Amino acid sequence: MAVRSEERPQRRPMKLPFWLQRLLLSKELGLLLLLAAVVAFFYNQVEAAQQTRVYFDVAREVSPNVIAMIGVAMLILAGEFDLSVGSMLAVSGVTTVSVFNATDSMYAGIAAGLATGPLVGSIHGYLVTVVGMNSLVTTLGSMFALRGLVYVYTNQTPVVDENRFRLFEVLYHDELHTWLCRVGLFGEESSVCARVVGAAARNLPWWKQVPLPAMIALLLVLFFTFIMTQTEFGRRVYAIGGNATAARVSGIKVARTKFLLFVNSSTLAAFAGVMLAAQTGSGYFDAGSTGFELLVIAATVLGGVSLAGGQGNLIGALLGVLILGMTSKGMRLMALNTNYQLIVIGVVMLAAVFMHDFRRRLDDLRKRWER
Amino acid sequence: MPPLLEAQKITKQFPGTLALNQVDFSLEAGEVHALIGENGAGKSTLIKILAGLYQPDSGTLCINGQSVTFQAPADSLRQGIKVVYQELDLAPNLSVAENVFLGATPRTRLGTVDWRALYNRTRELLTELGLEIDPRTTIDQLRVAEQQLVEIARALSRQARIIIMDEPTSALSPSEIEKLFGVVRTMQARQVGVIYVSHKLDEIYSIADRVTVLRDGEHIQTAQVSATQAHQLVTWMVGREIKDLYPKTEGRPAEVVLEVRDLAYERVGPLNFELRAGEVLAVFGLMGAGCTRWGGCCLATCPAPAA
C-alpha cells in the first residue's frame, strides 16, 4: 500500500522507499526466511525431502492446525485464550460421524459437527464476558470436560462411518483439482476424477496436486486476514487486545466482540475436527489430545502474535504453523525418534521467540536513534 | 537532647522538577507533627526519602543525633521508621495475627509456627491499643479503618519509634477517626513520634502539636498548631503565582447542553449541575482525599475500582 509522503511530517528524507523498509523490517519476512532455512536444511539432509509431494503432504497435514489457529490467534489478539480447541476436534469429529450413522445423511452429520462449535463457543463467551470468568481457566476446564464427555460417549472406541461417505473423506484427501472435477465445477467428468483418492494423483503436474484442505485453510486465512485488517470488526479486536478499557470508553462493545470471538474460535476448531474425521472416515475420541491446543498457541506466538494482545497478524501465525509443521515432518522423514522431535520443536520455538524479542530491542534502539 | 528525627537541607531533583529544595524537618519523641501542602508540594517525596524509597541528592538525616543514610526501605525500618500508606501493604488472605507478625512469626522448638503465642501476643497488642479485633480474622473481613489500625499494631510490634501516616483518615468515618486518634494518643504516650500527612485542617487542629507547610518543594513554615490560625495555614499552602500558561479568553456561554440531576454512585453525590455550550467548567478536588484501594470512593474525583 502506498503511503503518502505528507503522512510523515518533519522527517528527514529516508533512503529506501517506506514500503520496502517496512518489508525488510517486518516480522513476516524473518519468519519466511526461517521457514526457507528449515526447508533448505531438510532438503539437503533427507533425500525424501526432495520430492514435491512431501511439501503438499505437509500442507495437507497442517490444514486442521491452520484452521484452528485462526480462531485461537484472533482471541489472543483480543487478549483472551482458548485452550479447548484440541478437545473440540474430538467433539465435532465424533458428533459428525455419529450423526452420519444415525441419520445416514452426510450433510446432517457435517452440519451437526459444525454446530458443536457455536454451542461450545457461546458457553465460553457467556462464562467469560457475562459471568466474568478468566478465559484461560474457563477453556482449560472445558478442555477436560469435553474430552471426558467424548470418552464417556464413545467408550474410547473410534466411531466408524458405516456409510463410508466418499464425498466426505475426499474433504481431506482430495486435491483441489480432482475435487473440483468431482463436484462438476471444473470441466466435464474426466478421467482424472475417476482416479483413486490421493495417492494416484502424484504423477500430475504440481498445480494439480494442491491438496483441497490446504486450499480451504489458505482461503480461510486470507478471508480472516481481510476481516482483521480491513473491517471495523477486526480493528475492534486489535483495539480490545491493545487496551480493553480504552476500547470500552471509546464506545466499543467489548463483551459482544469477545463473545463472537469465542464462537468463532470453537466453530473453526469444529471445522478442523470435521476435516480430521474425514481423514480416517471415523470420529476419533483422542483427536487433538496430544497437546494440539498448545501447539497451536505455540505456532501463533512463533508467528509473532503477542500473548498480551493487540499485536501480530494471521499471516505471521500461518508461517508459525508451517515452520513447526515442516520441522516435524522433516524429522519424521529423517526417522528421528519422536522424543527428539519434541526437543527440536521446543528449541525452534524458543529461538523464534528470542528472535522476536531481539527484534523488539533492535526496534527500540532504532527509535532512540531516530529521535 | 537532640530531636528524635532531624532532616536538614534535604534536596531531591527529578528530571524536570525540583521536588524538594533544602527542606528542614524535625520530629520530637511523643510529638504529632503534621505535614501539609498542596498536591505536588513535596510531601510524598519527603515521606519516601524517610522510608528509604528515594535517596536525597543532598542533605542529612539524623536519628537521636546519629547521622543515618537509607539505601533501601529495610534500612529505614531497621531505624524504627514505619510508614502507614493509604494503600495498605497487608496480606488480605492472612489473619490479623499473621499480618502483625509477618516475617517475625513466633516459633516452637520444632520450628513450626507457635500459633498460641502468635494469637496471644497479638491480642495483647490489640488490647493495649484499645481495639476489639479477633486476631484470627482475616484482613479482607475488616473495614479499611481496622486494617489501618492493624498496620499500626504491626509497626508497634516491631518497636517502631517513628510512624508516618499518609492521609490516614481519607477512608474513615467520623467515629473511626476518633478511634484512630485514640491510638495516635496512645502512641504519643509511648514516646513514639508521629508524622501526620493530611489535607484536612480540622484534623490537624485536633491531633497535631506542630505543623510544617511545604509548597513547590520549599519549606514554607513550621509552627505550633495552637498558635496558628487556619487561614494562616491556607495562605502558606497557596500563594503561588499563575503564570502566562493560560491563554484564557472570555467565553460567551450559551444554552445548557448537559444537565445532571441527582447523579449518584456509591458514596458520590447526589450531584446536580449544568453545563453550557461554549463554557469551560472545572470540577476541582484534592487528590488522594477519600480514595481507597478497595473501591469505597468518597470523592467524585478519585479513582474507582477498575471495572
Next chain:
Amino acid sequence: MHTLGRLLFGDLPRSGSVTLGGQRLRPNNPGDAIAKGMGLLTENRKLDGLLLPLGVKENITLAALQKFATLTLINNRAEAEAAGDYVQKLAIKTPNLRQRIRYLSGGNQQKALIGRWMLQDLRVLILSEPTRGIDVGSKSEIYRLIDELAHQGMAVLVLSTEIPEVLGIADRVLVVREGQITAEYPRAEATQEKLIAAAAVAAPAQGGA
C-alpha cells in the same frame, strides 16, 4: 479514572439522570454517550486511553471508526487523511501515522487522544486531568486547544486536582469534597484560598483547638 467522568459517560452504574441536548443518556452505555455527542478523555493515558501496541492512526480514529466504514469495510485512505489532518492540526510530533503510539512523548500521546475526540462531532467533552505528567510546552498547547474548543461552542468539563489549571482555564468552578459539591465559583470569584478551603476544610467539626 475519575469517578465523575466515568459516571457521566455511563462507564459506571449510576442513579439519577444525565441529559445531553434534551436527550437522556442511557446508563451503562458509553457508546450511547458518544453517539449523542459526549467524549471522555481519561486521566491515565497508558492504562485507560492509549492502544499502546497500535499505531498513531489507529489511536486517533478509534472512537470515530464508523465514520470511515461503509458496511463495516474501513476506507483506509479516508481514515489516514482524517488522522493526518489532526496530526497536523494538533502538531503531533510523529515520523508517520504508522508509528506505534508507544514511542511518542507524553504530550504528543495526549494530543493524539484529544484528537480522537475532536474527530467526533462532540457537544460535550470531559477531560480528566488533561495535563497530568506532560511537559509545559504541551500543557500550554492543550490549554489553548481547550479554549478554542469552547469558543467553537463545545461544552468542556475539566476534572482536575491542579489549582492553577482550574483557575487558569475555567469559566466556572465546582469544588468537590467527599463526593459532594461544596462550593461553586464563577471565574471572577475563584481564588486559590477559596478552592483549598472548600476542598480541604472538613464539614463535621471545624477546628478543635
